[in-house]
Amino acid sequence: MRTRMLALTSAACGAALLGAAALPASATGQGAGSSQELEAPGVDAAGATAVEGKATAAELLAQVRGCARISKGAYRTDSGSPKATVPVCDTADAVCWKADMDIDCDGRRTRACNRKTDPYFLPETAFQSSRGEPLDSAVLPHVVVPGPGKVWDYRKSGLTGGSVVAVVYRERVRYGVIGDTGPTGIIGEASYAMAKALGIDPDPSTGGAESGVTYIAFKNSRISPIESQARARSRGAALAREFVGR
Secondary structure, eight states: OOOOOOOOOOOOSSGGGGTOOOOOTTTTSTTTTOSSOOOOHHHHHHHHHHHHTTSOHHHHHHHHTTOEEOSSSOBBSSTTOSSOOBOOEEOSSEEEEEEEEEEEOOBSOOSSSSTTTOTTOOSOOSSBOTTSOBOBTTTSOEEEEEOSOSSOOGGGGTOOTTOEEEEEETTEEEEEEEEEEEOTTBOOEEEHHHHHHTTOOOOTTTOSEEEEEEEEEETTOOOSSTTOHHHHHHHHHHHHHHHTTO
16 A cells, blocks of 8 residues: 555566555564464465466466456556556456566564565555454465556456455466555555565565566455455466366
């Protein structure tokens, strides 16, 4: 939810698109006392590999190369970017964009995400957990969408908090949810946990990826509770298989 300051580069979503509340001080341990769904790292990693491998990065990218632009104009990747270069595109079942990845560490305060690690840290997220608490960006893989504005209103595309998103970076595919909103003119941000799952440096001050990250948000796919990583992976894998024609 912060205004990002780093000036990073970006590309459009596939070649064809170029034409077309504070928390108590005791919540300082990463995930300690969190209301998010905490899963054993070994189990989580194995489960992600087994499920997410069913629709490959190449297959998903092939499906979005010919999508049609739905945004009224384009987005900047950062507040300091000289040009707006990233459109949001539409397919029958999803919307997508290809941008950079800045790190969202907002929400629950943990060892990884706090005012010391992130000078832009905010103790809330646009969408909340099933207990009415801010999401834990250090634990929950999620994506930030631009707040509704003149360029694009995510709500009109069948998206909301908890909508399932596939994020592709290099050869990796990871699933998460829409968990936060950002500035109305900027795109390309995901949680600490999402970056880490993709092998991207999750440091909120120095990490992220300068380009090459594809976000595919599936329409009308909201899961509940929003913090269920298992449901996001399972629903995401099923939607991805349908998306690539399996």
